[in-house]
Amino acid sequence: MALIELNHLTKTFVTKSQTVDALKDISLSIDKGDIYGIIGMSGAGKSTLVRCINYLERPTSGDVIIDGKNLSKLSDSELRQLRQQVSMIFQHFNLLQQRDVRGNIAFAMEIAGMKKPDIDKRIDELLDIVSLRERQHNYPSQLSGGQQQRVAIARALATNPKIILCDEATSALDPQTTQQILALLKDINQRMGITIVIITHEMSVVESICSHVAIIDEGVLAESGPVETIFSQPKTAAAKRLIFRNVQKAEKLIGDRMIRIVFDGQQADEPVIAQLINQCHIMVNIQFADTRNVGGKAFGQMVLQLPDDHLQQDKAIYFLKEKGLKVEEVKNHAH
């Protein structure tokens, strides 16, 4: 059974001047142990969606079921109990500025009603997990962004939660620090089996660590599924826009006959283009390539400019199809 289940979730914000449908009929199911990415452009409704998962935002209609409990049926105090099992980390870390690192980590445990000696012992364990032992008596203003987010992660882990919700947790960090934080999250997921839900607008975050992805576009769930499936064969326009964000620009520059080949994982270790040139003696020009390594397999696409000769063109396409690649003509946008 799914650990998190969202059934026909809608959220409508009503203000005096207008009504905004932030979420429209979203159904998702997230299994235990998943690292589930929820991606969308800014304003797509993904932050609202993650706040519905722990009921910081109450959905207008639809159900949120966590570990078999329907959140709409819980009393206030039961809901607070449940939130101790569903931790959250934020874009701007949200640390208590007047408490040091230890004090911040202690916060979640104080709320859970743990005793002082137990809290101190647990803080020591957590400081090792997030490698912040030498910083334990510093205040947030003395820490870098990456260190602050690690404090937030330690705080989130303190009460042994089943789920960690990450709301744009790496968006305020530089690329290198982002990778460190993502590696830490992945490690936590693998070692402790904690389910992680990641809200992001960065494709690279999903590529790095997510097992599943949902694409939210203007409040609607465009697509969801395992990352490999969605990345290799995005069906909806919203998904294509996110995954092939840069491709559209390149196509506009093209004048001659072009084909797009799509990598979907199987041909990762085969030098297809080199074979095409070597075995068929066809010269191709790589106009654009955007391939990535997802879970050890290659995904992405390449746009090739073919020679003018029609026979050679057909030969090239035939060869690539033989290799099991998806080949399609690229429409000429140049005129």
Add this chain to the structure above:
Amino acid sequence: MPIEKMIPLMTAGVCDTLYMTLVSTLFAYLLGFPLAILLVLTSPKGLKPIPVLYRIMDAIVNIFRSIPFLILLIMVIPLTRLIAGKAYGSTATIVPLVIAAAPYVARMIESSLLEVDPGVIEMAQSAGASIPTIVFKVLIPEAKTSLIVGATISTGTILGYSAMSGAVGGGGLGQIAISYGYNRYQTSVMLVTVVLLVILMQIFQIVGMTIARKTDKRTRE
């Protein structure tokens, strides 16, 4: 006035002024603090919106804030008699001082609490904190520096009010300034009280700001 008469007079004046100011500030905080917390919690954007209650409290605070202190001082004389037994002297002045200062203090505290980063409050909610926990473990500790600065400013304002009360029978330095300096044309006495008031204000300000700075953890060392 000869100096040997001036010194005991001024000493008594300073003591009375300190007594009125500090006791009034204390009571103003006892009333103003809960009021401020209620204002923050019940506001439309608060953690527990109760629009009707909020609007009533908001209106009461505004009304008392807009009555000039000198007029309030006279208006509440019957109440002062009821509580303090008489309408003149230092102890009696505490009644109107508290009535004037409590709404002022409430606004000061309210604005300090509203400065707390909403993200931190959301974090506390997401960790399962109840509203009292958020108030005592997040709102007040995080607003600490701003609250101390506010208390410094409030104490200074109340010091000013206490001097004003001298015009209608309050005690302290204000009364000395009016009865000697204004009624008996002893300008030198008035000048001394002014100097003493300036010194008191400076002391409050320096002490308050030093505490605020020393306890603030947001600055890099």
